Amino acid sequence: MNGFDIIIIGGGVTGTAIARELSRYRIKIALLEKETELAFGVSKSNSGIIHPGTQNPSNSLKGKLCVQGNKLIRKIAKELGVDFKEVGELIVIFDPADMPHLIEIKEEAQKLGVENMVIVGQRWLRNYEPNLSHDAVAALYAPTAGIISPYRLVYDMAENAAANGVKIFTNTRVVGIEYRRCRLQSARTGNDNIFKISTPFAEYKSRYVINCAGLFADEISAMVGVDDFKIKPRKGEEFLLDKKKEHLSNHLLFPLPSKTSKGILVIKTSDGNPMIGPTAVDVEDKNDLSTTPEGLEKVLQGVKRMIPSIDEGDVIAYFAGLRPVAGDDFIIRHENKVPGFINVAGIQSPGLTASPAIALMVVDLLKKAGLSLRKKLFFKRKRQKTMHLFAMPFSKTKKLIKQDPSYGDVVCRCEMVSAKEIKDAITRGARTLDGIKFRTRAQAGRCHGGFCTMRIAKIMAQELGIPITQVTKRGKGSEIILGER
């Protein structure tokens, strides 16, 4: 019987953060994800910035949850063994006339409680950001900005949630939701409604539904008759530079934000490769992940203003993501019209940063809706840190190889990933080549899997006990081999 107290729809950063937070309590939780793996929707294109809270108005949910999330995520990262680096951000101005705007941003952020910000001048910038254009006249320095791997955060939160009893179902697309009043009110769940959630292969029942369906949150919400918001996809194209350029900038570099976007950024990533972008273009199609020549041009133009030495030749990869925009702010609310249904929609930037705070807010909404939440006696708040050879000194690698020889068996040479790390990723849930890439970085380097794709596919076939013709890039339909000779 697929009966649960709470069903979370959507396995991106919002859904998994909520799942992990709720797994502290004595309730039955399931998470349904339509893709083959978690983080394959909006989250996979996240740039990994943990924002300090300088980008949103002080009276917005975005602003409040961002500042709260910035503090919370450090603890979560530590508990789950996800690398978080506090690199700081600079919002750079090129015209002294923009100074009032910069001060305004600082004051607004101070209202939210963002700490230790300071406006720095040219001398500071030359010293601490030597590649920055000499046309830069000043910047707002917010030291609490940081970077994290968005995928690893999602996977590790999900893994920890699962270790605490959350059932995760992938390849499970919700196609319909019905609800009816139950004659017997459950004292424990405090809710009269029972939701029946249909997917192509099974039906699930629950007392509460939390809609974290990203780009499709409006469609899920409409299934229970709440259709007062629409998700508009806003495309962002991003370009990844060679790891050789890791020290291109020492901070996250932002221009002055516009009304619709933070502008084109120079981003440090937790994997070392700098990233430049994103663009911000409203599109119609929720599946439109295509990149355009204009996107590259726009991004290069934008970043060259900040770092003139950036060269098109350093771009080793690019991709597009879609932000789920639902008006100006997040929509996080219990739908009184449909008791037990909670919408968590329009979670675009700073959604990654805010995700732990969103989770706490959802817990609060559940309590207010009548769910009695009792903590488990034993909540596993820690997980063992995932090993990455590229992030450790040789002395430690040597020790690991002694424990397991396959740490010495390098599969991906561009990013230095061993067979052991690939196998571990599969054990932890990777089912596709992209899933392996997001977890380990294998295939993500400068040769783009030219060297290692076959080896990884063979390891997957062996570990999963499937023919190699069933190994896919990102799920059914994306098979890499179409036949045997």
Added chain:
Amino acid sequence: MSIAIGTYTQQTMINRDLVIIGGGPAGIAAALSAHENGVRDILILERDQYLGGILNQCIHTGFGLEYFKEVLTGPEYADRFIGKIRKIKEIEVSLKSMVVALTPNPSPMGRGAVITYLKPGKLEQIRAKAIIMATGCRERTREMAHIPGTRPAGIYPAGLAQKMINIEGLLPGKEVIVVGSGDIGLIMARRFTLEGAKVKAVIEIQSVSRGITRNMVQCIEDFDIPVYFRHKICCIYGKDRVGRVDVIKVDDSLNELQGTGFSIDCDTILMSIGLIPENELIEMAGATIDKKTNSPVSDGLNKTSIPGVFACGNCFKVYDIVDSVTKDSVLAGKMAGEYLGHCEPAFGG
């Protein structure tokens, strides 16, 4: 995150006269040549499970015409050298060995470098008096050509597709577009055709083939495969697997000619748009690398800017045929031999 250089302890480090990184056509020829020139302590580090490198997947003929005056397949060509190497006890081969760092001798008077490599069950560091880089090259990817569109499965560098078919016995796709007319692309167009796949077009942005004439004739014309010169792919479609490409004609300045576009349905795209010398190891070690060609910059043939570190074969310069790689590598082996004969012992010992 950059690769951290661990502290190495003097006692555990092994000393070698010459370490050759890469056991493909360049590395094996350089090893034999260095031996002929008097080097008696040679180690080849090869990342794959056998010597021969890319030759192993080149099962077509046409190798050795210049060097052996014979027509050989890739594996046969490699075997001529491997057979000799096996008989020489002063040449040691370590397979499945991936070099992850090269650290030049820090002393200002010092020569050579410390090499760190991983193999199953082992992380080892070696002090080498001389090093020959024979790391070959990698293929340029779709990303480097900045082809817009979606990012589905089914887009492969031609060499990867060659490995899938010739080594693994797997067919990556059935309706194929080849982008670029590099030699591997041309050879793979024929290979896919022979395996029953349909090669729908070769799209080349230049006005002539990048590959050698022999391959244009024997792999393309003989199989009536359509070639579109001065054309390029302007968009890739397909959500999960490649479904279609848009092709457009370009003028001599490579600008798109509006109104000349057409679409081709396909499930596979092979990229054959050039090769890049693999020099990231010595680049990270501080060697000067030409930004445009990715070749080492130095004051002489087969040298790098790090004293005692030589380079040969496709990592020094991308060659059209393996015979040239062999010639180049023989020279590098000789230079390393001379260098070791004349130079002071590395690390004062």
